Amino acid sequence: MEFWQLLLLSIIQGITEFLPVSSSGHLVALGTFLGLESTQLDDVNIALHFGTLLAICSVYFQQIKQLFSSDRKWLTSLVIGSIPAGVVGVTLQILDFNETLYQPEIAGSMLIVTGLLLWFGKVEEESTENVKSFICPKSALAIGLMQAFAILPGISRSGVTIVTAKRMGLPSALAARFSFLLAIPIIGGASGITLYKLLLNSGEKSVELAPQQGTNLYLLLIGVIVSALIGYFALRWLLGIIERGNFHRFAFWCIPLGTILLIYSLDG
Numbered sequence: 001m002e003f004w005q006l007l008l009l010s011i012i013q014g015i016t017e018f019l020p021v022s023s024s025g026h027l028v029a030l031g032t033f034l035g036l037e038s039t040q041l042d043d044v045n046i047a048l049h050f051g052t053l054l055a056i057c058s059v060y061f062q063q064i065k066q067l068f069s070s071d072r073k074w075l076t077s078l079v080i081g082s083i084p085a086g087v088v089g090v091t092l093q094i095l096d097f098n099e100t101l102y103q104p105e106i107a108g109s110m111l112i113v114t115g116l117l118l119w120f121g122k123v124e125e126e127s128t129e130n131v132k133s134f135i136c137p138k139s140a141l142a143i144g145l146m147q148a149f150a151i152l153p154g155i156s157r158s159g160v161t162i163v164t165a166k167r168m169g170l171p172s173a174l175a176a177r178f179s180f181l182l183a184i185p186i187i188g189g190a191s192g193i194t195l196y197k198l199l200l201n202s203g204e205k206s207v208e209l210a211p212q213q214g215t216n217l218y219l220l221l222i223g224v225i226v227s228a229l230i231g232y233f234a235l236r237w238l239l240g241i242i243e244r245g246n247f248h249r250f251a252f253w254c255i256p257l258g259t260i261l262l263i264y265s266l267d268g
Contacts (some may be wrong), residue, residue, distance in 0.1 A: 003219060005034055010048055010223040014230025017052035018180070018238045020159030020250045021257075022114055028107035028153045029261045041102045047220040050191035051227030052235075053138045058181050058228075059235050063177060064184075066138070074181070077135045081144035081178075082185045088148045089190055096254075102153055104265035110154025111258025115251040119155075120246035121163035135178055139168045148180060156260065157183065158238075162247065179236070 012030055016023040024045055031041045057064065067075055092101075135143070146164045150157035158179055165175035241247065 001036065001219075003222075005036065006044065006219050006223050007046060007226060008034075010051070011230055013045075013048035013223075014052060014055075014227040015045060015234050017049065017055075017227070017231050018158055018235040020114070020156040020162065020247060021254050022107075022111060022150075022154050022156040022159070023049070023052070024102075025111045025114070025154035025156075025258070025261075028102050028104055029111075029176055031102075032104040032265065034259065044220065044223065045102070045191045046187075047187040048217050048223050048227045049187045051224035052231035053187040054224070054228040055185060055231035055235055056183060058175065058235040059230055059239075060180060065182065067181075074132065074178075077140035077178070078135055078181055078185070080137045081135075081140040081147065083203045084148035085151060086153055089186065089219075091132035092151070093193060101151070106152065106259050107154040108258045108260075108262030109262065110152050111254045112154075113258075114154060114156045114159055115254030117163060118159055118248050118254065119251035121167060123163075123166050125168075126230070135165065135168070135170060135174075140178075141164075141171065142168070143178070143182065147186065150165065150227065156254070159247075159250070162242070173239075175239055176242050184193040195243065213251075 009027055009030060012026050013023050016026045027041055027048070063071070067078075068134050091097075121190050143161050146160040147157055149155055150160055158176075161179040161182060162172075162175045165178055166172060170178065
């Protein structure tokens with residue numbers, strides 16, 4: 001993978017991670033159009049997600065601190081909500097099935113599914129007297145199951161979890177907060193496993209970058225920094241969009257892109 005390709009992937013990751021359009025689906029789409037192999041996208045995808053994880057921690061720094069003081073009741077719900085994706089993620093790692101998922105036909109199909117979920121899952125904001133201020137463990141598990149579903153490239157993690165939380169009566173701001181806090185353990189765990197694998201294999205691979213050899217660890221670090229910086233501003237922008245109630249309009253992006261990618265992959 002060339003430096004400019006990784007840089008482009010990093011920019012796309014930073015922009016799309018928090019928007020309900022599936023960053024993984026966009027990385028697969030871009031990788032397909034650039035002629036990259038699915039084996040090259042696996043480690044890159046998780047590494048760039050770590051960059052946007054840093055953006056989450058920056059934007060929600062105060063809320064993360066409160067989890068260990070005034071908002072401790074959120075911890076139980078976050079742990080329960082993280083279990084489904086954790087189980088699925090570990091299972092995929094054990095079976096070495098991750099790379100199989102990064103196929104353009106899968107990403108294209110799931111982008112269409114994301115668009116439909118965004119459009120038909122839209123819900124009007126309720127009055128302040130009726131909305132919830134906390135997610136119970138049962139609701140957290142349901143949202144966590146949707147996050148596990150979002151391991152499929154093309155399914156927007158933020159999209160399906162926020163829509164599910166709003167459907168359960170949570171106001172937009174708290175739905176977004178729970179969604180992005182829920183991303184921390186799963187992205188952090190996946191990134192840790194990837195870093196361990198890269199360090200383990202670093203002695204066996206040449207430092208020269210070639211398409212057959214994966215991606216150089218130093219270039220991945222640059223990608224992490226770029227995706228973190230861009231992701232920070234993208235997250236700030238998305239929170240404003242959620243508050244204005246225009247979340248479902250991203251369906252008009254996901255469905256056409258998914259259709260184009262699906263047609264391209266089938267014809268190719």
